[in-house]
Amino acid sequence: xxxxxxxxxxxxxxxxxxxxxxxxxxxxxxxxxxxxxxxxxxxxxxxxxxxxxxxxxxxxxxxxxxxxxxxxxxxxxxxxxxxxxxxxxxxxxxxxxxxxxxxxxxxxxxxxxxxx
Amino acid sequence: xxxxxxxxxxxxxxxxxxxxxxxxxxxxxxxxxxxxxxxxxxxxxxxxxxxxxxxxxxxxxxxxxxxxxxxxxxxxxxxxxxxxxxxxxxxxxxxxxxxxxxxxxxxxx
Numbered sequence: 001x002x003x004x005x006x007x008x009x010x011x012x013x014x015x016x017x018x019x020x021x022x023x024x025x026x027x028x029x030x031x032x033x034x035x036x037x038x039x040x041x042x043x044x045x046x047x048x049x050x051x052x053x054x055x056x057x058x059x060x061x062x063x064x065x066x067x068x069x070x071x072x073x074x075x076x077x078x079x080x081x082x083x084x085x086x087x088x089x090x091x092x093x094x095x096x097x098x099x100x101x102x103x104x105x106x107x108x109x110x111x112x113x114x115x116x
Numbered sequence: 117x118x119x120x121x122x123x124x125x126x127x128x129x130x131x132x133x134x135x136x137x138x139x140x141x142x143x144x145x146x147x148x149x150x151x152x153x154x155x156x157x158x159x160x161x162x163x164x165x166x167x168x169x170x171x172x173x174x175x176x177x178x179x180x181x182x183x184x185x186x187x188x189x190x191x192x193x194x195x196x197x198x199x200x201x202x203x204x205x206x207x208x209x210x211x212x213x214x215x216x217x218x219x220x221x222x223x224x225x
Contacts, residue, residue, distance in 0.1 A: 031211065033213070035215070040124060040217060041217055042122075042203060042215045042216055042217035042218050043160070043203070043215040044215070045212060045213070045214065048211070048212065050211060056210075058212065059214075090159060090160075094213070104150075104162045105152075105160070105162070105213060107159035107160055107161070108159065109158070109159055110157075110158075110159055
């Protein structure tokens with residue numbers, strides 16, 4: 001089984017609908033992230049969380065919200081989806097080693113969202 | 117200006133070629149640097165960290181120039197299996213890992 005699991009893997013929805021992407025991990029990491037990937041733009045950070053009570057905005061948080069329900073779960077919501085939120089979304093986790101981030105992110109397989 | 121910038125390519129090279137990718141970053145307080153590899157439609161995976169003194173892992177060599185805020189990745193003796201997108205990643209204060217847009221490499225027989 002994958003260490004970082006995203007659901008759904010693919011979703012097609014309509015403008016204005018509320019969408020939730022879920023992420024769960026079995027790595028025991030405190031840090032979790034949501035990125036979106038668009039062709040030619042690389043991965044852009046939406047939100048990140050360093051523990052259950054911690055939520056931080058990334059580069060492109062407008063139109064998104066997140067919830068860190070437990071150490072292992074971090075969900076991303078689009079309250080009212082719009083077509084330019086069509087993208088590939090990745091959840092990732094990381095750990096601290098010796099007080100420094102090792103830089104190794106462990107990604108889920110991605111959730112492909114299409115907003116019509 | 118993007119915080120981390122890469123030449124998007126694509127780089128089309130024959131097997132056995134040496135190819136180099138460059139990356140620049142704008143935040144002089146950036147702390148750590150990495151190269152990730154992403155295969156088509158897959159999740160990115162860590163390829164190697166980049167150390168100030170430069171480091172090598174088999175056919176891959178990474179270099180960091182803090183004065184110029186520049187990172188490079190050199191791949192020697194390219195294999196078909198090296199075809200992928202290579203992502204430059206910078207770790208900034210506050211714990212954020214920022215990705216460049218990626219450089220696409222295609223190695224041809």
